[in-house]
Amino acid sequence: MATKTRSLTKETLIAWYREMVLVRKFEDKCHYLYFEEKDPARKITGVYLHLCSGSEATHVGAVKALGVDDHVITAYRDHGIAIARGTDPKRVMAEMMGKRTGTSGGKGGSMHLADRERNFWGGYAIVGGQFPLAAGIALKENYLKTSNAVLCFVGDGAMNNGYFHEAVNMAAVWKLPVVWLVENNLVGMGTRIEESSGQVNPLKRADSYGIKAGPSVDGQNIIEVYEAVTAELDYAREHGPVLMEARTYRYEGHGVSDKQFDARADLKEELATWESRDPINILRDHLLAEYKNLDREFAAIDSETTQIVDEAVEYAVSSPTPTFDDLMAHIYV
Amino acid sequence: MAKNLSMRDALRAALHEEMIRDERVFIMGEEVGRWQGTHKVTRGFYEEFGADRVRDTPISEMAIAGVAVGAAMAGLRPVAEMMTINFAFLAFDAIINHAAKIPYMFNGQFQVPLVIRAATGWGNQATATHSHTPEPIWAHFPGLYVGSPSNAYDAKGMLKAAIRDDNPILFTEVIALYPKPSAIPDEEYLIPIGKADIKHSGDDVTIVSYGRGVEWSLEAAEILAKEDIQAEVVDMRWLRPLDIATVLESFRKTNRCVVVEESLPHYSFGSEIAAQLQEAAFDYMDAPVKRVSALDVPLPFAKELEMMALPNTQKVVQAVREVL
Numbered sequence: 001m002a003t004k005t006r007s008l009t010k011e012t013l014i015a016w017y018r019e020m021v022l023v024r025k026f027e028d029k030c031h032y033l034y035f036e037e038k039d040p041a042r043k044i045t046g047v048y049l050h051l052c053s054g055s056e057a058t059h060v061g062a063v064k065a066l067g068v069d070d071h072v073i074t075a076y077r078d079h080g081i082a083i084a085r086g087t088d089p090k091r092v093m094a095e096m097m098g099k100r101t102g103t104s105g106g107k108g109g110s111m112h113l114a115d116r117e118r119n120f121w122g123g124y125a126i127v128g129g130q131f132p133l134a135a136g137i138a139l140k141e142n143y144l145k146t147s148n149a150v151l152c153f154v155g156d157g158a159m160n161n162g163y164f165h166e167a168v169n170m171a172a173v174w175k176l177p178v179v180w181l182v183e184n185n186l187v188g189m190g191t192r193i194e195e196s197s198g199q200v201n202p203l204k205r206a207d208s209y210g211i212k213a214g215p216s217v218d219g220q221n222i223i224e225v226y227e228a229v230t231a232e233l234d235y236a237r238e239h240g241p242v243l244m245e246a247r248t249y250r251y252e253g254h255g256v257s258d259k260q261f262d263a264r265a266d267l268k269e270e271l272a273t274w275e276s277r278d279p280i281n282i283l284r285d286h287l288l289a290e291y292k293n294l295d296r297e298f299a300a301i302d303s304e305t306t307q308i309v310d311e312a313v314e315y316a317v318s319s320p321t322p323t324f325d326d327l328m329a330h331i332y333v
Numbered sequence: 334m335a336k337n338l339s340m341r342d343a344l345r346a347a348l349h350e351e352m353i354r355d356e357r358v359f360i361m362g363e364e365v366g367r368w369q370g371t372h373k374v375t376r377g378f379y380e381e382f383g384a385d386r387v388r389d390t391p392i393s394e395m396a397i398a399g400v401a402v403g404a405a406m407a408g409l410r411p412v413a414e415m416m417t418i419n420f421a422f423l424a425f426d427a428i429i430n431h432a433a434k435i436p437y438m439f440n441g442q443f444q445v446p447l448v449i450r451a452a453t454g455w456g457n458q459a460t461a462t463h464s465h466t467p468e469p470i471w472a473h474f475p476g477l478y479v480g481s482p483s484n485a486y487d488a489k490g491m492l493k494a495a496i497r498d499d500n501p502i503l504f505t506e507v508i509a510l511y512p513k514p515s516a517i518p519d520e521e522y523l524i525p526i527g528k529a530d531i532k533h534s535g536d537d538v539t540i541v542s543y544g545r546g547v548e549w550s551l552e553a554a555e556i557l558a559k560e561d562i563q564a565e566v567v568d569m570r571w572l573r574p575l576d577i578a579t580v581l582e583s584f585r586k587t588n589r590c591v592v593v594e595e596s597l598p599h600y601s602f603g604s605e606i607a608a609q610l611q612e613a614a615f616d617y618m619d620a621p622v623k624r625v626s627a628l629d630v631p632l633p634f635a636k637e638l639e640m641m642a643l644p645n646t647q648k649v650v651q652a653v654r655e656v657l
Contacts, residue, residue: 105440116442121406126430132396133431136403136411143359143385143409166396173391330441331475333499 008223010291016064016222017287020056020280022305023080026089027051027252029309030079030096034256042317044096047257048125049110052080054251057279058183060084061225062246065233066151071119071137073130074153076111077250078123081153087115093312099319106322128161135167138176149177149236151229157188159205160196168241172209175240179232182245183219186270189254190263206243214244220279223286249274335516343485343517344374344506347492348412350521352382355410358496361388362397362414371416372452372511394420398427398449405447405501406435412496415451418505419463432501433476445501448492453481453505454545454595458639461631466544466596469605471503472572478502478526479572483547485515487570490524498526507545507595527574531583535563538653539583539590541606543569546593546644553649564653572602577609584610588619589656593649598626620656625649
C-alpha cells in the first residue's frame with residue numbers, strides 16, 4: 001500500500017469499502033433482475049446492461065478524488081460512478097427499470113444515468129461521445145477562470161475512436177483542466193488492446209498531444225487510484241490536461257447479454273487471474289491488516305448494503321411508468 | 334434609419350451585438366480568429382474580443398461540435414462555426430446523437446444552448462463533396478432546430494434569435510448570398526424561430542422555398558406577374574420548426590403549390606411539404622404538388638454540367654406553368 005495511506009482515516013476507508021460493496025451488490029442484483037427474475041413487473045428489460053463488477057476501486061476511488069464543484073463524465077458503464085457520486089440508488093434502479101422516478105425519468109436507461117446536481121454529466125452510449133463533452137465542460141471552467149476540474153473516464157478501446165484524438169488535442173491546445181483517466185480493462189468489447197491498438201501503452205499517447213503522462217496505477221487498489229487521481233486533478237487545475245491509467249478488469253463481459261467469456265477462452269482464463277485480485281477483497285485485507293475487530297463492522301455493512309439494494313428494487317418496482325406527456329417532454333426547451 | 338448591409342455584414346452585426354450583450358456567448362471554429370473567418374463573418378472579432386471569446390480550433394469537426402455541446406451544457410452559449418456544411422458531416426454524431434438528444438435523454442437535466450453556423454450551397458464548381466445543401470437531413474431529427482435565411486435582413490434577426498434560444502440550432506448560410514445586401518434598420522430586431530414569411534403575395538399559386546430558392550422564386554414571381562399569374566412566395570426560413578400553418582393558409586387560397594429547393598429531391602424539403610399538404614389540405618388540391626430540386630446526381634466540376642444539375646428561375650417558372 002502507498003505510504004500516504006496514513007492521511008486516510010479508518011472511517012474514510014470503511015466508507016469506501018461500504019460503497020464498493022454497495023456497487024457490487026447493486027450490479028449483482030441488476031444481473032439477477034435481468035436474467036433470472038421471472039416476474040415481468042420486476043425484471044430489468046432492454047438490450048443493454050453494462051455492469052462494472054471488478055472495476056469498483058477505479059470507479060469509486062476516482063470519483064472520491066473529486067471536489068464538490070468538480071465534474072465527472074463517463075461512458076455507458078456508469079452505475080458505480082453514479083452511486084459513488086452520491087446519486088440515490090433508488091433512482092438509479094428506477095432508471096434501470098424505465099420508471100418515471102429514474103435519474104433520467106425512464107428515458108435514458110442504464111447507459112444514460114446523470115445527476116446534474118452532483119456534476120455527474122452522464123453516461124454516454126456512443127463510444128467516445130463523452131470526450132468532447134468533457135473538454136467542453138472544462139472549457140466553461142477555464143472560461144470563467146475557476147479552479148474546478150473534469151474527470152473523464154476513457155475506455156482503452158475508445159482511445160481508438162476519432163473523438164479521443166480530436167478532444168484530447170483540443171483540450172491540450174487550450175490547456176483545459178481535464179484528467180483523462182484510461183480505465184484500461186484490456187479489452188474493448190471482445191477485442192484485446194494488442195489486437196486493436198498499435199501503441200498498447202495508453203500513456204505513451206500523451207506525448208503526441210504534448211500533455212502530461214500521468215501515472216499508471218493499480219486500478220484494483222482504491223487507495224492508489226484515489227491518491228493518483230487527486231494529484232492529477234490538482235495538476236490539471238493548474239496546468240491543463242493529464243492522461244493517466246488505471247489497470248482494471250470487468251467480470252461480466254462488455255454487456256451482460258454478450259458471450260465474451262464463452263467466445264474467448266483466453267479471456268476466461270484471464271478473468272480467473274483478475275478475480276484473485278478483487279478490489280473489494282484488496283481493501284478488506286488492507287483494513288484487516290491495519291485495524292482490529294472489524295467483524296461487526298463488516299457484518300453491518302453487508303446487511304446495510306443488501307437492504308439499500310433491496311429497497312432500491314422495491315422503490316423502482318412500485319414507481320410509476322412514464323406517461324405520454326413524458327414521451328413528448330424535453331425534446332425542446 | 335437603415336443602411337444597406339450584405340448578408341455577411343448583417344450576420345457579423347448580429348454576432349457582434351450578441352457578444353456585447355452576453356459574455357457567455359463566444360465563437361469557436363476553424364480560422365474564425367486570426368484569419369478573420371473563412372467567409373469574413375467574424376472579421377475584426379479576434380482583435381476586439383480576444384482569444385478566449387474568438388477561439389481558433391484545430392481542424393477537428395467532431396470536437397468543434399462536441400466541445401461546443403459540452404460548453405453549452407455547462408452554461409456557456411457557444412456559436413460554433415463549421416467552415417462549410419460539407420465538413421459538418423464529420424460532426425454528425427456530436428450534433429445529432431449529442432446536441433439533439435441530450436436534453437431529452439437525460440429528461441431535461443441539461444440544456445444545449447448552441448448555435449452551429451455553417452456555410453452551405455453550391456457554386457463556383459466546388460464539386461461533389463463541397464456542394465451540399467443538406468438542411469433537410471439535419472431537420473429530420475427531433476431535438477435540433479434548423480434555419481437558413483434567404484437574405485441579409487432575415488439573417489440578422491434569425492441569428493440573434495437563435496443565439497438567445499436555449500435549444501441546439503443548426504444555422505446555415507448560403508455562400509452565394511453572403512455578398513447580397515438588404516436594408517438593415519439601426520434598431521435591434523429579432524425574427525422568431527419557426528416563423529415563415531410571405532415574401533410576395535399572390536392568389537394563383539403558392540411557391541414554398543427557403544434559402545437561395547427564395548431568390549429564384551421571387552424572380553419567377555416577377556416573370557409570371559407579366560403573364561398575369563400571381564404567385565405567393567412563402568419563405569420558410571426554418572426547416573424545423575416547420576411553419577406549415579402559413580403554407581396551408583396560402584395553399585387554401587391558391588390550391589396549387591410548387592416547392593423550390595436547392596437540395597436533392599429524395600426524402601427532401603419538397604417531399605415533406607407535399608406530404609403535409611396532402612394530409613392536411615387534400616380537398617383544396619387542384620393539381621399535384623410540383624417540386625423543383627437539384628437533379629439526383631452528385632455535383633460535377635464542369636460548369637455546364639453543374640448548371641444542368643441545379644435549379645434556377647426558369648425551372649421555377651416552368652413548374653408553375655405545369656400546375657396551373
